[in-house]
Amino acid sequence: MNTSYNWIKSYVPGLSADDQEYFDKMTLSGTKVEGFARLDKNLEKIVVGRIEKLEPHPNADKLVVCQVNVGGEEPLQIVTGAPNAAQGQTVIVVLDGGKVAGDHDGHLPEGGVPIKAGALRGVPSAGMMCSVEELGFDQNFFPEAPEYGIYVFPEGSGVKPGDDALAALGLRDTVFEYEITSNRVDCYSVLGIAREAAATFRLPFVPPAVPATGNGEQASDYISVEVKDPDLCPRYTARVVKNIKFGPSPKWMQERLRASGIRPINNLVDITNYVMEEYGQPMHAFDYDLIAGHKIVVKRAENGEKFVTLDGQERQLDDRMLMICDGEKEIGIAGIMGGENSKITEDVHTMIFESACFNGVNIRLSAKRLGLRTDASGKFEKGLDPENALAAIDRACALVEELGCGEVVGGVVDVYTKKPERREIPFRPDWINSFLGTDLSEETMLGYFPPLALEYDPARRAVKIPTFRQDLEGEADLAEEVARFYGYDKIPVTLPRGEATAGKLSYKNRVEDLAGQVMEYCGFSQAMNFSFESPKVWDKLRLPADSPLRQAVTILNPLGEDYSIMRTLPLGGMLTSLATNAGRRNRNARLYELANIYLPHALPLTELPDERRQLCFGFYGEGDFFTLKAAAEELFRKAGMKGLPEYENTGAYPFFHPGRQAVLRYEGTELGYLGEVHPLAAEAFGLTERTYVAVLDLPALLPFTNLDHQKFEGIARFPAVSRDLAMVMDKATPVGEVEKILRQRSGKLLESLELFDVYEGAQVGEGKKSVAYKLVLRAKDRTLEEKDITGVMSKILNGLSQKGIELRS
Amino acid sequence: MQEKLAKIREEALARLNAAANSDAINEIRLAYLGKKGQLTEVLKGMRDVAPEDRPKVGEWVNDTRKAIEAKLEEVQKKAAEKALALRLEAETIDVTMPAKSAAMGHPHPNTLALKELERVFVGMGYEVVEGPEVEYDYYNFEALNIPDGHPAKDEQDTFYISDKIVLRTQTSPVQVRTMEKTKPPIRIVAPGRVFRSDDVDATHSPCFNQVEGLVIDRHITFADLKGTLAQFAREMFGPETKVKFRPHHFPFTEPSAEMDVSCFKCGGKGCRMCKGSGWIEILGCGMVHPKVLRMSGIDPEEYSGFAFGIGLERITLLKYEIDDMRLLYENDTRFLNQF
Incomplete structure (x- = not known):
């Protein structure tokens, strides 16, 4: 919300804080100011002048030479190219050494545009006459300004040469932009902010005096109001104005509207806008003569009805929307926009002012379904105070009389179906002190309440809340009011006492941290991808149509298909990120991610x-399938998993190379999978190099980890014996099978096992391969004897021959 | 005899002095002291010496041997020293050649910031906990005093899965889940992903991270909230850091505040980072709303507490002076390698 500081000051007499001080104090008392801008920024040495004489320029057709009275003894000679300049005009003059905010085109350079005396085509010129664009504004702000040319003060402006032109234009002001929080509905108004300002600066709050208005007639003789759906309309007030006379609104009103970013239009529209800003209450005006039966009915629309709003658009209604109707037809969508069929035109004679209160949630949802959010709906949707409706309509009628734009009919038609109760909150100063950690006296606390219109009832030890402060519900809210005006900065700074608690990471988090460390040690950098992705990922990953991984949690209102499903596997993000790196020609990219997948139990x-x-890690560049294994096994060792994982190519993963993929099991439990990305999947993601990815499921892994109970196993003191074994087997036999035999058969005596040669070729025959291992045997408690070794070796040979594996001769 | 030995000795010492390297020295050693060396030959010739002369001759031979051995040791030592010096010289490297990288990977800057934050709070006795990212509407809104019809529930901000299930828009539901199952005292921080329906740009992301904090105990005050967060700010941003609390509104805390810290780049003088104000907005906080306590089964007459929520990305961007949030989710290794 943007508002003129002068407007606020007019209701807080004595408020003299400069812009920065006002900004700081209001922010600290809870009315957050986003920023402020002086309207006279970059405007210097600018006065009112009158063109006393105007002559053609001797050397230029498009220029004229003016003698301009700026209040001094001698007129200034100013050369201008303005097409509208004429003798006798009262204009804006920038003196030598002054400054304007912009150029003719409305471009506003930082620091403004300096103006110096000089000569134009040989004729000296002592300054510049300027347009509103050069002051940094446009016709929206000054509708009376010409489309092109210098600004001319209208007749009767009451300004004279030498006056401060900026004051005359109402630009000696600052516009503050407030960020009003949703609980403070009352502060979406000048009066609400002024009340806070008064309380903040401990100054009196003086709202505008609203005199009684109206002639001897009664509004109820003109119009009747019936509210059929009171749940959506707690209050509806209407007043009548006749003999309407259109004209411009006065300067002071235009200035205040302008500062709020509202374009002045005519007196009646301006009054409505003015009161909306001042009271935070939107109002609507209907042409009385267009209201059938001179009757207003407030009721829900019917499904499927159509209605043309005053912007000429046809709208589709439904039975949740509240409508304003006359005796025959709908004439407005309540709180959102009036109808074309009853809108005010220049021919209006008599009009009805509506000031009502509607259900905020209903207005918000209706506006949303209609796709029509207006200034009025923006206010109503916050949930307005019904008490304010009458105050605002009376203020508007007072302005109608003050501005002489019509004859106000006496009385008001007021259908008040649900009057809000004034809430009472118990006042316990001790509790407030114990809640805030302060030591304030009861008197100090009570001193903060009157400026906020909070009334203390000593007999009941309670505070009575005004209806416009629906946000105050309980004692914590009172504590906040005390804290705000005592000052958050003055509240002491302490640390919680009480029982000590042990700070810690969960075991799961510790394992995750370890996984990150191991990954980084292995050269993988941490990636973060979104949790949602496109269902297209499933096709790219070649998942079959009936894959359970296609059963995903789906977002009803996604930002687009690309972000519409919660991922069921981490590969999409990983491959996309690797492809991003490949596309940018980053060599040897290695990434890991620790993040969730989301598997629905049922859809x-x-x-x-x-x-x-899941821990997902992948790379392209240096390395191969076995690089993935190394990183996984490194993690297992560091996590205290003493056994070795098993790998089996079950061909289960369509996104992997059929010959280069494996499921990873540990003690029979599936912990994850790894492989080289299938060339077609890689291509789908835009990856041209061989790419490898592994996924480990941490909930499955966690039970096998052991970070806290690892034990020292001693260092071997007895000598080891090593034996080399070369074996010949079918080419297709996985070495894992051989290793299994070697391990099982050598039992506890096996210290280590190392594959040192694999050979295929003529010497071992077609379809065969030779595999050579170095076995290191050692006993913990003694030196091995020859018979131990022969025993182990014969067991191994037995095992091998059962599988048809022979020693290489 | 004596003459012969003297000659051997003289000749041996001379040869040793002239020896160029350890091979040559070894050769000389063998020539005199070896099995067939000259001195050994002399000893073998002792049989021909008259028995009464033998002790004397033995002594001469011994003296000669000692002299040669002493010299041997001396020249050997010298030769070794010389050889080492030569080797070391030959092995001189160009120390300006490029380093051999261990090619370690790098953590994500969000993780660095989070670990720092966790370190501070764990040190203050907080437990790190987590909650679900796909969350019931009840925990994300209603239990946090955001009833139906509240603008924060509007679809434009929240991703819906069904009318009862949403992608959590904040980590605050973890407060409720913790209070429901834990008896005070409670001190937790809860980091995690949250989701808002914002298009991706330099300062927005539909998927980002928050860290929630919650303290519940008897006699917890707003002053405790201030003290705790001031200490956090000093540990996180440096011992000189000052804090400022501004009143604000959150439905689930009352009183509520936003906390600014003095700009850690300019120290509060005003710079581009703090937009000239000297202050940077860091987090939202407040006293847990009595309604929220009650809904979570905690008696607000007996217990009170405070809560805070920190946007992790905001801290990351500020701390590392990253000017575009999109960099955090592109995973370009040229970006990640800098952390």
Whole structure:
């Protein structure tokens, strides 16, 4: 909300804080100011002048030479190219050494445009006459300004040469932009902010005096009002104005509207806008003569009805929308926009002012369904105070009389279906002190309440809340009012006492941190991808149509298809990120991510999905499938997992190379999968290099980890014996099978096992391969004897021959 | 005999003095002291010496041997020293050649900021907990005093899965979940992903991270909230950091505040980072609303508490002076390698 500081000051007499001080204090008392801008920014040495004489320029057709009275003894000679300049005009003059905000085109350079005396085509010129654009404004702000040319003060402006032109234009003011929080509906108004300012600066708050208005007639003789749906309309007030005389609104009103960013139009429209800003209450005007039966009915629309709003658009209604109707037809969508069929035109004679209160949530939802959010609906949707409706309509009628734009009919038609109760909150100063950690006296606290219109009832030890402060519900709210005006900065600074608690990371978090460390050690950098992605990912990953991974949690209102489903596997993000790196020609990219996948138990979702944190790591460039294994096994060792994982190519993963993929199991439990990305999947993501990815499911992994109970196993003191074994087997036999035999058969004596040669070729025959291992055997408690070794070796040979594996001769 | 030994000795010492390297020295050693060396030959010739002369001759031979051995040791040492010096010289490297990188990976800057934050709060006795990212509407809104019809519930901000399930828009539901199952005292921080329906640009992302904090105990005051967060700010941004609390509104806290910290780049003088104000907005906080306590099964007459919520990305962007939020989710290694 943008508002003139002068407007605020007019209701807080004595407020003299400069812009910065006002900004700081209001922010600290809870009315947050986003920023402020002086209207006379970059405007210097600018006065009112009168063109006493105007002559053609001797050397230029498009220029004229003016003698301009700026209040001094001698007129100034100013050369101008303004097409509208004429003798006798009262104009804006920038003196030598002055400054304007912009150029003719409305471009506003930082620091403004300096103006100096000089000569134009050989004729000296002592300054410049200027347009509103050069002051940094436009016709929206000054409708009376010419489309092109210098600004000319209208007759009767009451300004004389030498006056401060900026004051005359109402530009000696600052516009403050407030960020009003949603609970402070009352502060979406000049009066609301002024009340806060008065309380903040401990000055009296003096709202405008609203005199009684109206002639001897009664509004109720003109119009009747019936509210059929009181749940959506707690109050509806109407007053009548006749003999309407249109004209411009006065300067002071235009200035205040301008500062609020509202374009002055005519006296009646301006009054409506003015009161909306001042009271925060939107109003609407109907042409009385167009109201059938001179009757207003407030009721819900019917489904499927159509209605043309005053902007000429046809709108589709439904039975949740509240309508303003006359005796025959709909004439407005309540709180959102009036109808074309009853709108005020220049021919209006008599009009009805409407000032009502509507259900905020209903207005918001209706506006949203209509796709029509107006200034009025923006106010109503916050939930207005019904008490304010009458105050605002009376203020508007007082302005009608003051501005002489019509004859106000006496009385008001007021249908008040639901009067808000004034809430009472118990006042316990001790509780407030114990809640805030302060030591304030009761008197000090009570001193903050009157400026806020909070009334203390000593007999009941309670504070009575005004209806416009629906946000104050309980004692904590009173504590906040005390804290705000005592000053958050003055509240002491302490630390919680009480029982000490042990700070810690969960075990799960510790394992995750470890996983990150191991990944980084292995050269992988941490990536973060969005949790949602496109369902197209499933096709790119070649998932079959019936894959359970296609059963995803779907967002009803996504930002677009690309962000519409919650991922069921982490590969999409990983491959996209790797492709981004490849596209940017980053060599050897290695990434890991620790984030959730979301697996629904059933669709549509009725309970929360299974969120599983997965470690996904992938790379292209240096390395291969076995690089992935190394990183996974490094993590297992560091996590205290003493056994070795098993890998099996079950061909289960369509996104992997059929010959280069494996499921990873640990003690029989599936922990994840890894492989080289299938060339077609890689291509779908735009990856041209061989790419490898592994996924480990942390909830599955967690039970096998052991960060806290690792034990020292001693260092071997007895000598080791090593034996090399070369074996010949079918080419297709996985070495894992051989290793399994070697491990099982050598039992506890096996210290390590190392594959050192794989050979295929003529020497071992077609379809065969030779595999060579170095076995290191050692006992913990003694030196191995020859018979131990022979025993182990014969067991191994037995095992091998059962599988058809022979020693290489 | 004596003459012969003297000659051997003289000749041996001379040869040793002239020896160029350890091979040559070894050769000389063998020539005199080896099995077939000259001195050994002399000893073998002792049989021909008269028995009464033998001790004397033995002594001469020994003296000669000692002299040669002493010299041997001396020249050997010298030769070793010389050889080492030569080797070291030959092995001189160009120390300005490029480093051999270990090619370690790098953490995400969000993680660096989060770990720092966790370190501070764990040190203050807070437990790090988590909650679901796909969340019931009840926990995300209603239990936090955001009833139906509240603008914050509007679809433009919230991603809906069904009318009862949403993508959480804040980490605050973890407050409620913790209070429901834990008896005070409670001190937790809850980091995690949250989601808002904002298009991606330099300062917005539909998926980002928050860190929630909650303290519940007897006699917790607004002054405790101030003290705790001031200490956090000093540990996170430096011991000189000052804090400022401004009144604000959140439905689930009352009183509520926003906390600014003195700009850690300019120290409060005003710069581009703090837009000239000297202050940077860091977090929202407040005393837990009595309604929220009651809904979570905690008696507000017995207990009170405070809560705060920190936008992790905001801290990350500020701390590392990253000017575009999109960089955090592109995962370009040229970006990640800088952390």
